[in-house]
Structures are given as structure tokens and as C-alpha cells.
Amino acid sequence: MARLSAILRLKRLNSLKGIYLRSTTNLPNIPNYRDYHSHDGAQDWWENRRNKRYLLLATGTIAGALLTWATEIGDSSVEAKEKYDSDIENHHKTIRKDLPTYKIEEISEHNNEKTGIWVTYGIGVYDVTDFVPKHPGSDKVMLAAGAAIDPFWHIFQQHNTPEVLTLLESFRIGNLNPEDQVSTKDMGDPWSGEPRRHPILKPAAQKPFNAEPPPSMLIDSFITPNEFFYVRNHLPVPEIDEKTYELEFEVEGVKKVTKMTMKDLKKLPRHTVTAVVMCGGNRRSEMDSVKKVKGLFWGPSAVGNAEWTGVKLCDILNKLGVKSDEVRHVHFEGLDTDPTSTFYAASIPLAKAMDPRGDVLLAYEMNGQPLSKDHGFPVRAIVPGTVGARNVKWLGRVYVSSEESDSHWQQKDYKGFSPSTDWDTVDFSKSPAIQHMPVTSAICYPTPGEKVKVENGHITVKGYAWSGGGCRIVRVDLTCDGGNSWHVAELEQEDLTKAPAGRAWSWTLWTAKIPVPNKAKEVEIWSKAVDSNYNVQPESFENIWNLRGVLSNAYSRVKVKISG
């Protein structure tokens, strides 16, 4: 990658907060950066400023991650990092002389709605009573009510962003008695076990690590190479010793707990299933560009298609005497934990797990290799056709229960809502947890703003399409004249014997040659996929917008420049 002479700066541009990279060159070859153009009007801004050699990198939670990345490649980025620190990151380390000082005993009394909810961070004391009901993870905030949030944010480092820190400071009511300050220095570094990642992965967050490959590389192969497969971690990657690893199985109402070692698991019949895993927030940045959402700033590459090998979950459950029924659920509990020892968990309907055509695996191999640390070593759940969040990694326990998982990620996240539902009105109990994903497609080549060559009056467009629940993609339509004419793409997909009705778990890669209007200098390309239930993508993000930015499956729209 080209070495840059760069200065990173934090700016406000009207209401737009962001980090900008100024380069001594025109930055022509930085695909990782260019993918963020379409955010919050950034593309326009970038167009306007192009001559001045500015480039908007990102806003929100991704900013920190990009700063880190930039540090590695730019000369002057340290200066920028310091500026960033001094602007925002020191608020909670600074005594506010206009405010009173509180002892921890006083603060600890404010631990519920009635007394008000106070927390501390650094030496700041904050009254977050009004904020808590609107917070995406308010149940988690309450764990720190009347106490320090430092140990939590030590793990959930996505909070260390200018936006969050600025918001926090707005709740400041005092200073913490210096003697009562909590240090996280002795907590050990929960991130010390993180593996090395391929530099192609573009981080949406560093801790926990969340990253995706560039779209144009994603569609280079029908099977996504392990190193390029997007990573979505919710907590630090746990250290697991395969030799002592045991996977627990428990059935509600049955006393006996069954434990299986890797050796036990590998004795059972091996099955290989080619399946997509897609993040519930894939393509969120496109929804965010219509109206701000809360969540990691994913592009279109929080998805991959791999060959997973392991044991069929129904084989094990059958051995344990479990009978399929319509009301029970299977919980998957991860070995990754937060400071309160809460583990990542999710559940799926038992009927899906017990259905031999459902192809749910406890997988220990990915594309013929043992699972890597980022992908759930040594065992993860693969639930084909189902949102990534239920494909639990670092599996510690499988539990058959009459209730859904009560985990944060099952109950308070990964659910869809009406476009008019906001953080004041949202009631997470009213929507079902996402399981099967809706039909989607994305244009991966060309990328936004790219100059595209016309050959015989046509341009070539490529991308992927996929639908959850085992639905096959039957057609992908492209237009570059706003829907006046549609062109059907050539599809690359598994043959029907490998992906029969209701069991099409792989994605479809597609290529289309579409005619462009004579003398056009710029066109907007749209893609829409149709699945075997003849469901089709919705047209616009406006009407499917939801406050968490999940299920972001509207038409993919990419504006490109035409060159002769």
C-alpha cells in the first residue's frame, strides 16, 4: 500500500463529525478508505474537496479504529491522535471545578430509577437516569448503576469514541473523590489473546474486533478464504485449550449433563455444509446514510460463504433423546465473557435444530482448516440461513429449553422495528429475534465513484445475492436508468442437487453487462435480487429504516463515472 504523508484531523463540518485525511497525493488507490464515501453526505463532500486533497474517512465508532490504522501508515498521525485525545478523551480525567465532589458511598445510593442512576468514569460523576431507557444495552448499563463503568468500558471499547464521550460529559454532575477512583490497570488486558488479523480486513471496530474485506475482493471467489472472512466479535476472543475443551449439553428438566471432548465430537459422523454467514448489520452504512442508526458501520462485506465441517446437531440431540417440538429452543452459549462473567449467547427454535434438512452443525472446520481463533476455535454453531448472531462461536454449552435465550443479543438487539420507532418508544419485547434473513444483494464492483470503462456500449457489474431460510436466488435484475429498463444478471451458484428447495444456504455471485445511455458521464446502478419464494428486495432504505440499522436489504445503489 502506498505510503502517505498524512495528517489526521477531527473536525465538525456543519452537523457532520468525522475524521479527515489530508494527503499530499490525490489518494487514488486506497479502496479501504474509499468504501466509506457514501456515509452522511460524505461522498459529496469528498467530491467537493477532492482538489484540496481531503478525504473523509469515517464518523462514529469506526473513527478510533481508523486512527489506529492510520498511525501505522502515516507520518503525522501521532500528532492527530494527540489532538483527538486532548479534545475529547481527557474530559473524564479532568476535574471540573464548577461541580461538587462525591464519595463513592453517596454515589452507590443512586443505583435505580427512583433514586436516579449515577455512574462514574475516570474522575467524572454522571447522572444517566434519563439516558438509560434509550440506551441500546440499558440492561448492561444497569450493572454499573451507582458504581464505576471503567471495568465495562475496558471491555466494551466501542464506547471510546468522540460521540459517546461527548454525550457522557453532557451528563456530568460532579467529580469523584480521588481516593475512590477505580483503576483498570490491575485488571489484566482482556484483549491480550486477540489473534493477528489479515491486513485486508477493514475494521469497523478494534475491541471487540469487527472487520470486513473490501467488496471487490469478496466476490473474487465463490468460497470466501478464511483470512478474508468478516469477523464480528462481541467480546474478547477467549483462550481455549483444545486438549481440555469440553462442550456441555443439557436439556431442561433432565438432570444429566453430557460433556463431549473434541475427540468425542470427531467420532460422530462428519458433515460438510456450504453456507453463508451474514451479520445482521451487514450494509448498515447504507441505511445510516439515509438517517443515523446505532451500530457498527458495516459496508456490504459483513458476509462470507464457507464450507463448514462438523457434527449435525440433530444427531447429538437425537442421541440425547430430544424430540423435536414446536415450542422449545436450543441455546448456544459462548466461552467469551464480559467483566460480570456474562457469556455471549443466543438461541434458535428447536424445530430448526432437529430438522435434518435444517443442516445445523457444530462445526470444527472452516474450508478444510480447523476453525481459527476469530471464527470460534475449537467449535462454533453453524445455523444455515440464519443471522450471524445465532452462529455462536467458542461454543461452551448447548441447552434445550422451553424459553428463548434471555441474553442481551437475543432479547435487546438483532430485532427489526418500524421506521417510526425511536429510542424513546422502542419496546424490544414486541419484535421477534431475527432468525432467517431476508433476501439481499450488493453491487461489489464497481465501487462508488469509480471510473468505469464502457465496452460496446455496456459496463460490467458484479456482486453477490443471498436469502435466508434456505431460499435460493432465482434472479438478479440490474438497471442504470432508474428502473426504465432492467437487465438480468448471469448467476454463479451451487447446482440444484447440492442446494435443493429450501436448502440453498450458499450465496449467488452474479455478473451483468448493462447498456449505458449514450454520452452518459455518470450513472447510478441498482441491483435487486429475487429469491425462490419470489420475495424481492425493498426499494429504499427510508421505508425499512430501523434504529439499530439491521436487516439493511434495500436495493444496492452505486453511482459511478463513465469513461469512454
Add this chain to the structure above:
Amino acid sequence: MARLSAILRLKRLNSLKGIYLRSTTNLPNIPNYRDYHSHDGAQDWWENRRNKRYLLLATGTIAGALLTWATEIGDSSVEAKEKYDSDIENHHKTIRKDLPTYKIEEISEHNNEKTGIWVTYGIGVYDVTDFVPKHPGSDKVMLAAGAAIDPFWHIFQQHNTPEVLTLLESFRIGNLNPEDQVSTKDMGDPWSGEPRRHPILKPAAQKPFNAEPPPSMLIDSFITPNEFFYVRNHLPVPEIDEKTYELEFEVEGVKKVTKMTMKDLKKLPRHTVTAVVMCGGNRRSEMDSVKKVKGLFWGPSAVGNAEWTGVKLCDILNKLGVKSDEVRHVHFEGLDTDPTSTFYAASIPLAKAMDPRGDVLLAYEMNGQPLSKDHGFPVRAIVPGTVGARNVKWLGRVYVSSEESDSHWQQKDYKGFSPSTDWDTVDFSKSPAIQHMPVTSAICYPTPGEKVKVENGHITVKGYAWSGGGCRIVRVDLTCDGGNSWHVAELEQEDLTKAPAGRAWSWTLWTAKIPVPNKAKEVEIWSKAVDSNYNVQPESFENIWNLRGVLSNAYSRVKVKISG
């Protein structure tokens, strides 16, 4: 119903052909008629002409049916019928002195593409060579190549419309030698066995009978009464004697044919499943209003929800030793036939039939009553979650095969295509037969143009929503300000124990109270449903348009007037 002093007239209004009713009153209370307003700009026309007391009834194939209906209620309609006849219906009975006369021997030589395709109707001779490739049932037209189409149209009376007859006359090349004329008088009347129908059913065609109830009545009950359940027949209703009835079962490659009488069937375990049956062309008239399609002019009521009782198909197939697999199909063959003794037929994947959670029935009861003649007496297939066309009525034979059914309705109809595919470019082999239906909803109250009362700033809107493949409806959103604000409807649906994940076969009825802007005189209400795969309806018909007008599941949009 109010008695009308009416005159029916056939007119051309610019490019718009239609039948108009002129009344001495303002026709305020004729819901059956009013439902057609939105077709082809008809609503505007009706608005303009309202003071003159004109009302557009219908265009196209439905015209004849409405004429018949009007005959029953209007004084002067016979006059109109005569006018209609003399305008159009006599062309093929009239000698064209400007054209030559041909003997049947000459005509019979023109029976393929090379020699040209000629047909006769009445005393007209027609060269349809150019038309055949564009005809929805071109394989069927070829059965009459070089001969008379009279025996076919005797059955397929949907051809007796002004449009078709006008089109046919445009292909006229000569007159048939009078001695060679074919009479259908001795053919017997294939329609003599048609049952009496409830007058609430609004016909989209009479022969074969196709009719739907008014939308506002449809949503009056969660279970659709038998008499109000839409009827979609493809051929004359067959006469079947229950006492001698036998249902055949055959498995490809197995010599033995199993026959079961009604007594045999009723000895097997009884199952009741509550399931929607929906026509693949439901809501076609809304798609047609964007751009003309070929097909029956269905409103939003070609759907119903009933309790079906019968035998599980998997129980019988299991008894016959059939094992589920991923490549085979189950054919359903009806006892209804055309003049060439071709029976109605369709197929579904064997995996769906063998899945105990698929709930495929051979049903002999509908809402606790033996099946009526129109609904498939004595036995029909019920394939929950799957397009009506596969729920074959008057079942004669069930056949397990390695191939899909080769019937016209499986191979040359009931398939979706890109909006840019027309009758010149369509290749039916390129699209899969519709099985599971996509998510849809329809506003059934108020109806288009209706005056709606505002109470406390709100209007009440009602409708249904449904999704195929066993997907449950999880939300219905309403807006009357173009999507600026969305309002979530209250849902009436089966409880989760009766409709668990993947087995929600019933529909959802919904009611919403939505605020209307102050002083609004007219609003357009939109509904969109979201299913448990979080698939959502597409916004507009333009981008899902297809030449057959199937899968017409865009937002439901209804313009109403506001009264204080």
C-alpha cells in the same frame, strides 16, 4: 341491493375500452362495482363524470361477466348486451367480401411455423403465425393449428371479450368455405355442471368461473365462509360421483398403482390445518394499472383462509414406501379436462410433501363441510404456504416423479419474470414455477375513493397480510403521509402454539388507527407487511411488474376522501 335504472354501454374513451353504467341515481352503494375504480385511470374518469352519473365498471375479460350480472339488476341492460354483440361479437360470423375464401384442406396445410399458422373461428380464417410466440398459452393454440378454434373457445370462454375478438379480426385473411364450418352445437355444454354461486362473488370470468368477494367482506372473519371463498377454476367443473370416486397413487418406477376410495381415505388419521389459499394473480389489477398485463383482472380478494380437513399426504406416501428426497416431485392431476382431454395438473417438491411440518393435505372438508363443487369435491390438495395453482382440486391422481409436472400451468404459467421481459423475449424455461408465495398485505377498508370519517384526528384502516412458506406476519406498517410517519397495526392471528416457526399458514387480519394531517381532504394510505424472515413488501408495482401479472405484492395504496 338497490334496483337501478341502468343502461350499459360499450365505449372507447381515448385508448380506454370499457363498459359504463349510467344510472339515474349517484350509485353510492354498489361496492362490487366501486372496487374497479382504480383500473386504467378509471378512477379519475369516474371522478370527472360523477356529476353526469356515469360509472366505469370494468375493462377486458371481466366486461362480459359484469354484463351478465347487470342483466339481473338493470332494466335496460339487454339492449346493452345486444349493442355489445353487434359491435364485436359478430365479426367472425360475418363474410368479409374483401377477402378470399379457403377450403379446410388448404387451411390444414398451415399448421406450423414454416408454412404459417392458420386457424378458423366461425367463418373467419386467421393467420396467427406472428401472434403464437407471444400468446400466454401458445402451446395450446398450436393444438388448433390448421383447424378450427371453435371447440377450444367453447371451453376457454375467456376469449370472448372485445379485446380478444378485435385482436383476432386483425389477423383475418379470409373466409371459410361454408361447408367446412365447425359447429359446437353438438358438443354438449361443458358448463352444464357448474354449481350455483353466491351472488356476493364478483366474477373476473364466468367460464371458467373465477370470482372473488368484496374486500370489505373478506376481512369480516378470520375464517373465510365457504360461500365467500374466492373461486379460481381453469376448466369446467367436473361431475364426480363420490360413491364411485377413486384416487390413484403411482410412483415412478413402481408398477403397482394404488387406488383409494373415499371410504379408504376417511379411515386414515384425520388432520385439520388452517391455511390460506391465494391465487398467484391476486391483486393483479393493481399491477395492471401501472402497465397492462395478461390475466384475469383480480382485485385483492383472490384469497381466503379456511380450516381444511383430510389426510396428511406424507402418511399415505410413507405407507407406499416413498422416501423423501431432494430431486423428486409430487404431481397432482385434476379430473377437470379440456377438449383434448388434457387435465389440470401441477406439482410440488417431494420434500415438501414428505415433511411432516409441511402439512400437505389431501383434503375432503372445508370449514367442517364436505368440499363444495367449486372447491374441489370430493378431494383436493392443500399445500400450505404455496400458490393456489398447486392446491389442485378434483384430485384424480397423485404421482411421484423425478420430473416436475409438464402441464401448461406448471411450465408456461405461474412464473415470475423481470419487468423488462415481454412476450417477444419471454423464455418460460428460465424461471422456476411459483411455489411459496412472497409476503403481501392489502388494505380492504376503506375502499378506494370512499369517504372516511375522522375520529379524534384518526381514521381506521383494516386489511389482511400473509406470507408463503410458513412465514408468520410480524408487523404491518401503515402511513398516510408518504412514509414520513409509519403506524404499527394491531394484529389478529393464530397463537404461536398453533402457528409455530415455519408453520404459520393462516393469514393475519389487522386494524390500525392512523392520524391524518389537519384539514386534509384526501389521503393515500399505504400498507406494508413484514414477515418472520423480515422480508418486506416491495414499494411499487413498476419494479416488480411481470407480463403475467403474478406475484403482485407491492405496497397496497388506497386513496380516500376525508370527512370531518
